[in-house]
Amino acid sequence: MKVCVLYSGGKDSNLALVKAMECFEVKCLVSLKPKSEESEIFHYPNVELVKLQAKALDIPLILVNCLDDEKESLNALKLGLKRVKKMGVEGVVTGAIRSTYQATRFQKVCKELNLWCFNPLWLREETSILEEILKLGFETIIVRVAGLSERFLGAKINRKVLSELKKMRKFVNVAGEGGEYETFVLYAPHFRKRIKIIESEVTKKNEYEATLIIKRAELIRL
Amino acid sequence: MIVVSVCKYKLHEEEFVRPVVEIVSRVEDVEVVRIDEELDFKGEKVIVCGTALKDFEYLKKDVSWIKKCKSYLGICSGYQMLAKAYSLRLERIEKIGVYEVKNVRQNGLTSKKKFKAYFLHELAIPEKKYEEIEILSICSEVAAFKVKEKNFYGVSFHPEVLNPEVIENFLAKKI
Numbered sequence: 276m277k278v279c280v281l282y283s284g285g286k287d288s289n290l291a292l293v294k295a296m297e298c299f300e301v302k303c304l305v306s307l308k309p310k311s312e313e314s315e316i317f318h319y320p321n322v323e324l325v326k327l328q329a330k331a332l333d334i335p336l337i338l339v340n341c342l343d344d345e346k347e348s349l350n351a352l353k354l355g356l357k358r359v360k361k362m363g364v365e366g367v368v369t370g371a372i373r374s375t376y377q378a379t380r381f382q383k384v385c386k387e388l389n390l391w392c393f394n395p396l397w398l399r400e401e402t403s404i405l406e407e408i409l410k411l412g413f414e415t416i417i418v419r420v421a422g423l424s425e426r427f428l429g430a431k432i433n434r435k436v437l438s439e440l441k442k443m444r445k446f447v448n449v450a451g452e453g454g455e456y457e458t459f460v461l462y463a464p465h466f467r468k469r470i471k472i473i474e475s476e477v478t479k480k481n482e483y484e485a486t487l488i489i490k491r492a493e494l495i496r497l
Numbered sequence: 498m499i500v501v502s503v504c505k506y507k508l509h510e511e512e513f514v515r516p517v518v519e520i521v522s523r524v525e526d527v528e529v530v531r532i533d534e535e536l537d538f539k540g541e542k543v544i545v546c547g548t549a550l551k552d553f554e555y556l557k558k559d560v561s562w563i564k565k566c567k568s569y570l571g572i573c574s575g576y577q578m579l580a581k582a583y584s585l586r587l588e589r590i591e592k593i594g595v596y597e598v599k600n601v602r603q604n605g606l607t608s609k610k611k612f613k614a615y616f617l618h619e620l621a622i623p624e625k626k627y628e629e630i631e632i633l634s635i636c637s638e639v640a641a642f643k644v645k646e647k648n649f650y651g652v653s654f655h656p657e658v659l660n661p662e663v664i665e666n667f668l669a670k671k672i
Contacts, residue, residue, distance in 0.1 A: 294508060375594065375615050382592050386593065390550060395512060398512075398515075398516040398658065
């Protein structure tokens with residue numbers, strides 16, 4: 276089966292991509308570019324950089340602009356998926372973990388477009404996801420914090436960060452499922468090139484929310 | 498405990514089988530069997546998991562083995578297979594997402610009178626009187642039922658998402 280992967284560039288969609296590649300032919304990635312970080316469904320930080328990730332992966336990317344509200348986001352997703360259906364795609368793979376809100380909407384869109392829907396990370400215990408990406412050798416950085424200390428911004432997810440997140444598990448979801456943090460994958464074994472950040476800056480929205488804007492980055496041959 | 502996968506595609510087992518296995522394995526050893534293998538579970542305790550919305554291969558399979566089980570919990574597709582084993586007519590009832598379920602008969606699967614559950618199906622048995630089953634819960638369809646005089650249960654929702662106690666109670670023989 277030919278599938279597409281709903282791709283945000285973060286750890287979950289990259290792990291879902293790894294699972295998809297083990298079973299199917301990944302024809303393309305589909306990313307939605309919300310207008311702002313207020314998007315109800317899709318991941319915002321550095322979404323433009325998924326173009327660079329798609330090049331690093333050597334997988335075609337369908338990038339669709341969308342507004343922030345649910346109805347417009349889902350319409351944009353349908354538009355993107357209608358395009359990939361014309362490329363022979365029969366299934367959609369997502370990185371949804373626990374949100375029934377997100378899963379319900381993805382399932383309904385797939386049903387409407389007669390596409391198979393795969394959620395290989397569904398109900399995974401959060402720590403096990405971080406353990407798996409570390410084991411696979413993902414190089415992942417934190418690019419947005421909302422409720423998590425700003426000192427984590429730009430930090431690579433490694434054993435030390437994982438251990439700190441585990442200690443805070445009473446207050447934050449270890450995998451950032453509650454939006455506590457968002458990630459960007461610079462390298463993983465399924466990448467053909469590595470992403471190197473050249474220039475970045477931190478923008479603070481308020482005391483609890485900050486984003487690492489990657490202004491310039493380049494691809495490095497392995 | 499035997500956990501049966503009815504998934505046509507292996508990748509769907511991550512979504513529909515693994516979460517159930519994780520709940521069961523906290524309590525007892527699990528053996529996972531695929532529907533395309535030879536099924537003979539005489540005297541065994543069996544859970545049959547759900548699968549994707551577009552997957553209906555399991556309804557083409559033989560279900561005569563179900564009546565030989567010691568106890569049976571059918572989740573979504575497993576509910577449909579149990580209905581088929583007892584010749585209950587499945588109707589096209591599409592339900593995707595979280596809905597409120599009402600218990601209409603005291604039962605051991607859950608003690609709650611009302612609860613929210615996650616559904617993902619296109620087929621279910623409608624609410625009406627049946628000879629061979631007791632209706633336990635409703636949600637504009639039969640959401641949970643028990644075969645009379647047997648430890649055979651069917652739930653049209655996915656308890657592994659919001660109601661793990663349904664699986665735990667089935668395992669704990671509270672039923």
